Amino acid sequence: MNLRILKKLSARAAPYLAPLGDRRQQFLSEKHDNYHGLRIRDRTCWDRSRCHATYRGHGDEIVFDTRAGYRVVMRPPSHPLKGTAMVGGMSGYYEPEWDEDAAWSVLDGMVRDHFCDWDENGPTPTRRIRSPSDVFRCADEMLAA
Known part of the structure; x- marks a missing residue:
């Protein structure tokens, strides 16, 4: 994945987050001001x-x-392109700090967590998710349910 693909996937993923329960603030990234937290290869x-x-x-x-x-x-790169859809909010108790992620990584994590069975041995995926289209297809199923 490159930064251009991340920007497009994040723009597509942003409308899914609020209906799926992520109530953090959504905003567009500024140049060299935000961090995406992903490994860009x-x-x-x-x-x-x-x-x-x-x-x-x-x-x-x-x-x-x-x-x-x-x-x-x-x-x-640790900074996304300008205009990438981001999700962020304050986290912590005694010393709260700003925490932000790209909208794509949040949606991907929500979908993968939803389609896992958790037991004492760890997570077991119940669905094969291999591509971004699989993530969006599963997100549509989560909204329909």
Whole structure:
């Protein structure tokens, strides 16, 4: 998934959230102001920047040298595109903090949780959900029930 697909899926998922019981605030993301909390594996939209010559990288980062002699680091993006449908609200008791997610990830989690049987061994899926169209089909069934 890339950021453009996330924006389109979030726009499509946002109307489902309120009828399914998510009462948090819905809003559109601002540029470099919000966090989506997903792992974006499409490297065409990763953030690129120059780094020190001795930097080796951490986690999912990719470090390489260019032909011009610079060292560049590529990181997965942590910010969604401007205008991505987001869901957020305050969470916590003594020191509440703002918590936000992309609308797509919230709907995907709600659908996968609904179509699971929970027992002492953990969750067992009752339906095979492999694609975004499966998630939206299951969400329609949840609304119809």
